[in-house]
Amino acid sequence: MNQRSDVLTLEAVGKSFGTTTVLRDISLSVASNEFLTILGPSGSGKTTILRLIAGFEAPTTGRIMLDGADISQMPINRRPFNTVFQDYALFPHLSVRRNVGYGLMVRGVPKAEIGPRVEAVLAIVGLQDYALRLPRELSGGQRQRVALARAIICEPRVILLDEPLAALDVALRAQMCKFLKDIQRRLDIAFVFITHDQQEAIAMSDRIVVMRDGRIEQIGGPEELYGFPASRFVAGFFGENNLIDGVVRAIDGARCEVETPIGPLWGVTCGPAAAVGAEVHLSIRPEALVPGATEGHRFLVRDAQFAGPTTLIEAQGVEAPEVTLRLRLPSGGTRALPSVGDVVAIGWSEADARVIAAEGSNG
Amino acid sequence: MKRHSGLFDVALGALALVSLGIIYAPLAVVWVFSNWQPVRVRGALQLAPFSWDSYVALTRNADILGALGTTLLVGLVSMLLALILATTFAMYYWRTVGVSRQIMQALVFLPFLLPPIVVGLSLLIAFRELDATRGAFTIVVGHTVLLVPVVYRLVLTRLNSLSPSLTEASLDLGASHCQTFYHILLPQLGSALLAGALLGFAISFDETMVTLFLSGSTSTLPIRLWSMMRLGFVPEINALATLVVLAAALATAVFGVMQLPGKRGAR
Ligand SMILES: Nc1ncnc2c1ncn2[C@@H]1O[C@H](COP(=O)(O)OP(=O)(O)O)[C@@H](O)[C@H]1O
Ligand SMILES: [Mg+2]
Numbered sequence: 001m002n003q004r005s006d007v008l009t010l011e012a013v014g015k016s017f018g019t020t021t022v023l024r025d026i027s028l029s030v031a032s033n034e035f036l037t038i039l040g041p042s043g044s045g046k047t048t049i050l051r052l053i054a055g056f057e058a059p060t061t062g063r064i065m066l067d068g069a070d071i072s073q074m075p076i077n078r079r080p081f082n083t084v085f086q087d088y089a090l091f092p093h094l095s096v097r098r099n100v101g102y103g104l105m106v107r108g109v110p111k112a113e114i115g116p117r118v119e120a121v122l123a124i125v126g127l128q129d130y131a132l133r134l135p136r137e138l139s140g141g142q143r144q145r146v147a148l149a150r151a152i153i154c155e156p157r158v159i160l161l162d163e164p165l166a167a168l169d170v171a172l173r174a175q176m177c178k179f180l181k182d183i184q185r186r187l188d189i190a191f192v193f194i195t196h197d198q199q200e201a202i203a204m205s206d207r208i209v210v211m212r213d214g215r216i217e218q219i220g221g222p223e224e225l226y227g228f229p230a231s232r233f234v235a236g237f238f239g240e241n242n243l244i245d246g247v248v249r250a251i252d253g254a255r256c257e258v259e260t261p262i263g264p265l266w267g268v269t270c271g272p273a274a275a276v277g278a279e280v281h282l283s284i285r286p287e288a289l290v291p292g293a294t295e296g297h298r299f300l301v302r303d304a305q306f307a308g309p310t311t312l313i314e315a316q317g318v319e320a321p322e323v324t325l326r327l328r329l330p331s332g333g334t335r336a337l338p339s340v341g342d343v344v345a346i347g348w349s350e351a352d353a354r355v356i357a358a359e360g361s362n363g
Numbered sequence: 364m365k366r367h368s369g370l371f372d373v374a375l376g377a378l379a380l381v382s383l384g385i386i387y388a389p390l391a392v393v394w395v396f397s398n399w400q401p402v403r404v405r406g407a408l409q410l411a412p413f414s415w416d417s418y419v420a421l422t423r424n425a426d427i428l429g430a431l432g433t434t435l436l437v438g439l440v441s442m443l444l445a446l447i448l449a450t451t452f453a454m455y456y457w458r459t460v461g462v463s464r465q466i467m468q469a470l471v472f473l474p475f476l477l478p479p480i481v482v483g484l485s486l487l488i489a490f491r492e493l494d495a496t497r498g499a500f501t502i503v504v505g506h507t508v509l510l511v512p513v514v515y516r517l518v519l520t521r522l523n524s525l526s527p528s529l530t531e532a533s534l535d536l537g538a539s540h541c542q543t544f545y546h547i548l549l550p551q552l553g554s555a556l557l558a559g560a561l562l563g564f565a566i567s568f569d570e571t572m573v574t575l576f577l578s579g580s581t582s583t584l585p586i587r588l589w590s591m592m593r594l595g596f597v598p599e600i601n602a603l604a605t606l607v608v609l610a611a612a613l614a615t616a617v618f619g620v621m622q623l624p625g626k627r628g629a630r
Binding site for chain 1: 526528529531532533534535536537538539542546547550551
């Protein structure tokens with residue numbers, strides 16, 4: 001990676017509609033060629049962030065900066081950003097060609113120049129043969145591409161995409177994921193992408209902003225969020241997870257010892273530092289658990305679900321029945337899989353155990 | 364496939380036919396009288412042989428033609444004014460929030476809800492205070508007041524059915540508010556404006572009550588016909604009525620064709 005240069009920065013941005021506060025203290029920056037994803041459940045404020053950046057809404061507090069200059073008051077049509085709307089918002093009475101050329105036409109670009117540029121952009125999104133169609137004569141995936149073409153022809157600094165894949169069926173979604181990522185690399189501009197789907201986020205993003213109730217819960221790369229979730233919310237949002245409740249007993253640098261129903265366990269602290277006596281969760285990914293380890297905790301296998309390349313095993317503590325662990329093991333591994341009713345010793349590497357503050361104990 | 368519906372459908376069809384017959388019979392009579400003029404022979408009604416006489420007479424009746432001209436002019440001008448004003452009001456309501464737009468809407472609707480006699484009288488008093496000579500101009504003002512709420516309702520309904528992201532997308536792509544209105548909203552409003560124009564013209568065409576107060580020495584067609592009732596109708600009235608019905612039917616047909624699905628937009 002070369003030197004990071006931020007094109008867009010949000011500084012402590014807050015947004016209220018009347019008395020309801022929708023966003024609080026949103027600070028983030030977007031590098032000039034970054035694929036940044038805003039991830040969060042429905043109602044967490046993702047669309048509102050996008051609308052603030054695009055200029056459809058003005059922030060109640062804080063500033064929005066473009067190349068270091070405050071643009072909070074800049075009108076929508078002067079901002080070098082373009083949006084791909086959730087419902088595509090194609091102009092129903094204009095052909096694909098006129099939809100895509102619209103941004104150039106209203107800027108007064110000569111007709112002779114618009115034609116070739118529209119052709120070029122339609123070629124990028126693979127819609128050369130659809131130039132004369134009306135939006136209603138296109139499939140969902142094609143409309144999506146028109147919406148994207150209409151945005152990229154304006155050569156914006158940032159493209160804003162609001163859940164563009166939500167309306168597509170599963171097979172098409174995977175294809176469009178790859179397509180969007182390819183285009184972003186090819187154009188080498190910043191994409192701010194909204195989704196509530198963590199798989200989409202992991203597959204495409206350079207960095208992910210996890211939103212919850214109008215706040216940023218965590219910002220980081222996909223591996224970072226998966227491996228070092230700073231909160232129980234993030235830990236639960238990215239894939240399956242095992243959470244064992246406990247209380248901090250001792251702290252040793254970035255490690256701490258947690259008293260749990262299955263005994264004292266060491267783990268690596270994520271997020272804000274824990275204090276002795278604090279309630280925490282110990283989080284271990286299902287694929288990090290190893291059965292049949294020589295030293296480990298004894299668990300009774302309750303259930304085994306075959307899922308193609310992997311098998312999901314559910315096991316209950318023998319000494320501590322309140323603890324249930326889920327293991328994901330390779331189905332065709334060299335070692336035989338434990339079967340239901342077996343008692344196995346389950347172990348893991350200490351580096352795979354993360355200590356996460358319990359809900360409510362960190363404000 | 365339809366089943367068990369024979370008798371019921373026949374009954375429905377018969378009822379529809381009879382009702383339409385009752386509605387259209389007078390029109391048919393007018394048309395018949397326009398070509399076969401009724402004459403009384405020793406008190407009994409008889410029809411003269413086929414002729415275009417009443418139509419020819421119509422072209423020579425400066426009185427009626429003048430009134431018709433005024434009616435067409437007033438209808439056209441007040442329709443255009445109503446389209447412009449109603450679109451402005453509807454856009455204001457659509458784009459803003461708060462009390463002011465509610466007050467504006469109430470004021471726009473009020474003349475439509477008030478009895479025409481009140482609207483006519485108050486306009487008459489106002490014009491008299493302003494020393495405005497009554498004539499085509501004052502009639503246009505009166506008609507516009509009546510048409511605006513009708514067109515307003517049509518335009519606003521259409522605007523409300525549009526996705527807000529359409530305007531946002533246009534602004535987002537760099538268009539000004541004016542460009543957005545011209546390139547995006549206006550084409551979307553097309554059918555509502557056409558319906559408003561036809562309806563507005565039709566209302567203006569036969570508006571009588573308010574016009575009576577505002578016409579002064581100028582006559583519109585309804586006023587002219589109304590005053591003729593005391594003196595008895597001339598034969599050319601049958602020709603005129605037939606032509607008006609034909610024009611209305613034509614306009615309705617054109618409108619219907621334009622509303623047909625599958626019509627292709629601009630490329
Ligand atoms: N114009 C508005 N007025 C009032 N509340 C709003 C408005 N827009 C969004 N909200 C509220 O803000 C919250 C976040 O909305 P949104 O940004 O659309 O979330 P997301 O896109 O993550 O689903 C929701 O609770 C929503 O009801
Ligand atoms: Mg949303």
